[in-house]
Amino acid sequence: DTEVTQTPKHLVMGMTNKKSLKCEQHMGHRAMYWYKQKAKKPPELMFVYSYEKLSINESVPSRFSPECPNSSLLNLHLHALQPEDSALYLCASSQPLAGLLQGEQYFGPGTRLTVT
Amino acid sequence: DAKTTQPTSMDCAEGRAANLPCNHSTISGNEYVYWYRQIHSQGPQYIIHGLKNNETNEMASLIITEDRKSSTLILPHATLRDTAVYYCIVRVENSGYALNFGKGTSLLVTP
Numbered sequence: 001d002t003e004v005t006q007t008p009k010h011l012v013m014g015m016t017n018k019k020s021l022k023c024e025q026h027m028g029h030r031a032m033y034w035y036k037q038k039a040k041k042p043p044e045l046m047f048v049y050s051y052e053k054l055s056i057n058e059s060v061p062s063r064f065s066p067e068c069p070n071s072s073l074l075n076l077h078l079h080a081l082q083p084e085d086s087a088l089y090l091c092a093s094s095q096p097l098a099g100l101l102q103g104e105q106y107f108g109p110g111t112r113l114t115v116t
Numbered sequence: 117d118a119k120t121t122q123p124t125s126m127d128c129a130e131g132r133a134a135n136l137p138c139n140h141s142t143i144s145g146n147e148y149v150y151w152y153r154q155i156h157s158q159g160p161q162y163i164i165h166g167l168k169n170n171e172t173n174e175m176a177s178l179i180i181t182e183d184r185k186s187s188t189l190i191l192p193h194a195t196l197r198d199t200a201v202y203y204c205i206v207r208v209e210n211s212g213y214a215l216n217f218g219k220g221t222s223l224l225v226t227p
Contacts, residue, residue, distance in 0.1 A: 045214045045215070090159050103215065104162050
């Protein structure tokens, strides 16, 4: 199984809502990532978890809160978002070697988020 | 990670080879060249990577110049489904860093 799944596929939320994005992989990968992609732009890294510990936070606002409850699951909790946070949110995974991150990453299809 | 330069867009006729260039003149000796693509409204897909030798897999071939300052991704028989944005990324393997996507090349395969 070389698939990364993400739910929901689409999400519309108001600025006062709290919602969560979910990501799951069963490839035994121990590194998982969140990327944000605005329209017609490349993906931008938000967070990296390595062995269920947050290893990289690219200065992301606190209204985005990641969580890695186990080695197969990655969540992104959303609260008090702004309309400019509307984007495609991509999850990816890879297998770290000696705790370091490999360049071959497997991406999910993304969650299309619209903040109204 | 070294910076890469790619053409903004390219066209290719279906059935022909698509040759996508990438310039990475500041590449370091321990940096690999990675290629990903992103079909519209999907997540990026890993294609291939290499250090200095040419590489081939079921999807594509990667040709790296001897001085390693540039590379070419070759899709030998392009199909309409190969229409996508192709990203060339230079990265130290097994590093503490994640992927740094540049602007990529938008490849349009036409009938």
